Amino acid sequence: MVEGAIPDMGLLHKERQDLISSVTNAGHKITELDFPAELDGNEPKHDFVFIRDPFISDQNGTLVILRAGEPQRRIENKVVKRCLEPLEMQMIEMPDQSGLRADGGEFYFCAREGILFSGMQRNTIEGANFVADAMNVNEMVILEGKGYHLDTFFTPVINKDGNISALVACTEVMTNESKTKLYQFADGKDIPIFEIPSNDAIGTEKRIGTFAANALPLPGILIRPNHFSDPSIDERLADMGINIVINPTSQFQLSGGSVHCITNEL
Numbered sequence: 414m415v416e417g418a419i420p421d422m423g424l425l426h427k428e429r430q431d432l433i434s435s436v437t438n439a440g441h442k443i444t445e446l447d448f449p450a451e452l453d454g455n456e457p458k459h460d461f462v463f464i465r466d467p468f469i470s471d472q473n474g475t476l477v478i479l480r481a482g483e484p485q486r487r488i489e490n491k492v493v494k495r496c497l498e499p500l501e502m503q504m505i506e507m508p509d510q511s512g513l514r515a516d517g518g519e520f521y522f523c524a525r526e527g528i529l530f531s532g533m534q535r536n537t538i539e540g541a542n543f544v545a546d547a548m549n550v551n552e553m554v555i556l557e558g559k560g561y562h563l564d565t566f567f568t569p570v571i572n573k574d575g576n577i578s579a580l581v582a583c584t585e586v587m588t589n590e591s592k593t594k595l596y597q598f599a600d601g602k603d604i605p606i607f608e609i610p611s612n613d614a615i616g617t618e619k620r621i622g623t624f625a626a627n628a629l630p631l632p633g634i635l636i637r638p639n640h641f642s643d644p645s646i647d648e649r650l651a652d653m654g655i656n657i658v659i660n661p662t663s664q665f666q667l668s669g670g671s672v673h674c675i676t677n678e679l
Contacts, residue, residue: 415621418667425664432636432660432672439634439656444500444679449492459489462665463674465517465564467493470502470679471548472524478506479515479544482535500679505547507540515540518562518674521630525575527551532563554598559586564627564673565615570655573633578653580606581626581646583614607646613639624662627671638662638671 433443452459460466467489469477478494481487487509494504507513519532519541529550531541534557545553560566566586572578580599584592584606599606609626616622628637634656641647647657662671 415667420664420667422664428660428662428664429675432662432675435636435658435660436629436631436676439631439636439658441631446496449496452488452492459486460668460670461489461492462668463518463670464493465670465674465677466562467517468497468677469515469517469520469522469544469548470677471522472678475503475505475548476679477544477547478504479517480507480509480513480540482514482516482519502679507543512537513540513543515544516562517677518564518670520544520563521567521569522548522550522678523569523571523575523577524678525571526577528577529553530563530567530569531555532560532567533557534559534561534563554594556582556591556595557588558583558591560615561669562674565624566611566626568626568628568635568637568673569630570635570650570653571630571632573654575632577602577604578655579604579650581609581628581641582606583609583611583626585611586614605649607641607643607649609641609643609646613641621666624666624671627673629672629676634658636660636672638666 452461478490514537516535519536521530527550529545558566566583568581569577570579611617612622613625614622623639625637625639625641628635636658638661665675
């Protein structure tokens with residue numbers, strides 16, 4: 414996102430620790446993975462710190478090891494499998510074959526209702542279907558947009574019971590067909606959609622956005638890096654019983670990722 418930028422490591426560590434504290438304070442356990450030294454060669458070509466992308470979990474003991482949309486990142490899929498093996502969870506590996514592509518940042522899985530939201534920038538329909546079948550989801554909602562991952566312009570909001578209580582989306586970057594599908598889904602569940610501008614998402618070619626849409630939705634809490642442009646959205650979410658936690662991720666955003674990208678549910 415900012416070519417040649419070097420993160421402030423002191424600030425980066427603070428932002429990371431603040432995020433860990435927010436997750437643990439919400440009652441969840443954190444599993445930390447050591448960074449694989451083999452990925453830091455003379456010419457490192459990886460984004461392994463964005464642990465969201467190499468795999469997805471059904472949050473009930475099954476992991477799906479994905480096949481990255483960007484070929485140079487496929488080494489991360491292989492490495493993450495070895496990193497996760499000590500957890501002794503069931504692993505399903507996406508075959509290394511043409512036509513199958515999927516990144517974790519292209520998904521939001523709402524486990525309680527078995528609903529999988531999937532983007533289509535770095536996923537293929539074959540890859541998304543593989544994930545849906547492996548995780549035995551009840552419903553998959555495909556949302557196409559201009560962001561390189563779904564989590565750059567969309568997030569669900571989960572209530573304390575684990576059900577979807579609202580959706581946040583930058584619909585101006587979505588296709589008309591996907592916008593229609595999104596509203597049909599929301600109407601069917603009688604939940605609101607909060608529309609946000611591109612600045613609350615990844616932004617435009619001329620201006621980087623705040624990444625406010627790149628959120629980690631946990632039961633009764635929405636952790637994200639920035640406030641929405643429209644403060645009434647958080648007011649309405651608070652009225653719905655959602656706790657809003659703002660955890661800046663400025664140093665991670667230099668490389669194009671934020672809260673959702675640097676976390677992954679198990």
